[in-house]
Amino acid sequence: MEHRLPEIKAGGWICRKCRKPLESRAVEITYMGSSFKVELPGCPECGFTFIPPELAEGKMLEVEKLLEDK
């Protein structure tokens, strides 16, 4: 299954290393025994995937906090 995260757009970002505009691409995320495919901005040249701050500090942080210690 592929999922587009509606709030994340590739437009406007350029890969610092390759100087290519980022494109939306399917990325497989594996986390704690689950894998799922999402669309994230990435560099068509070097394959580097960009995780925008709103995702890292939002949903991804929430996932991380599931198992935080007391």
Add this chain to the structure above:
Amino acid sequence: MSGAILERTESLCPVCLAVLPAEIRRSGEDALLCRRCPEHGEFKEIIWRGPPDFESWKRPKPPAAGVKRQTERQRGCPFDCGLCPEHGQHPCTVLFEITGRCNLTCPVCFAGSGKEDSPGSPPFSDLAALIPQLRRIREQAGPIVLQLSGGEPTLHPRLAELTAAAARLFPAVQLNTNGLLLAGKPGLAKRLAENGLSWVFLQFDGVRESSFEILRGRPLLKTKLAALEACAEAGLGVILVPTVAAGVNDGELGDLVRLAVNTPGVRGVHIQPMTSSGRNSLPGPEHRLTLPEVLRRLEEQTDGLLRPEDAFPPGCEHERCSFHLRYRRLPGGKLIPRPGGNACCSPDCRAGDTASAAPEESSANRDRAVEIILKSWKAPERPPSGTALPMAGSEKADVFDEFLELARKETFSVTAMAFQDVWTADLARLRGCCVQVFRPPDRFIPFCAMNLTRADGKALYSRTEA
């Protein structure tokens, strides 16, 4: 006394309870709490045996600001509980002992409970006397986890009403029970769940009848399993709570974790190594199980599924009081630890490096601790029938929401709390305590001070005197 000094603190003379300067000294891979009483001589007690190394196990926190005090300083710690002006942490869990009666007479009871109420305890069936006390706890301690305890709280004839009253005042209500009546009284678990009980702390010492016979005086495994079933049917989260002594049931920890992982409704195992308090009496120091030994037993007995390197010292209580292992539990019983364990994302990042981390703010940690306890131990909400999970790609949720929804129901914890007795009493730990016992009319006594008894058995704080 020999061995490098690892830390200086204060302790007690086990004979006369004199407050003494103390040193934690290295002895090979171990650490000993050492002090000398001018009258009764030198005392050394093992507090840490083997790896992970004593010095790697750090989580410093300064005393919390804004702790509510109920007593003045008169004789000093630990005689003025509490909380007195020397105490350095808010409560995150308060024990409310609603009866002194018990339907077991365990050879190892730290509270010394028996068939009758102790003099000075509230009248057995008097709900009207208990409700104002609940309010007093809420007013003084704030939004904590309230533990209904005893004695055996399920013997209280008004427990369901009391649970409902507590659930209106506190974010979580925990029942500390031997489970006999949950197993034997049809409908009790369901009624408590309906009245707002959050989860059950179920005394569960092992998987062999011999352990129950030694620790509880009779075989109880079948009864405990029936209690588990009743809780699962009622939708209550359950934490299995073994009292563990080396040479008695420390060889069953792995099997107990396996049982917990494979039983619906069980959210974790909370291990309590045995101390020498009340009727609890360790036959000798070789039976004392320290936190690193519990971690190693878990690793050995689960074929490395539970690893010491995944364990964290606590953010709420003192660092040497507990450890925490947190997992995602997959169907089939597979446990996935928090990624990275105690390390973090890169060699430069110290976010997860507790040994060299800067001191944390204790009061913030207390609030976080309550939130995390709630998340870890409460049974997941059941969606109303016919409600489907939000679909990815819809406006309301995406793939991360789906994952969160699923993973929230699958967290599993293995924790241990090393209670102190007069032999291991470290006043720095006591002042950092967040698990407190309410003593009417309005005192909050750190758990280990409440249960501390001198070498001759006399209690520091009597349960039979007001």
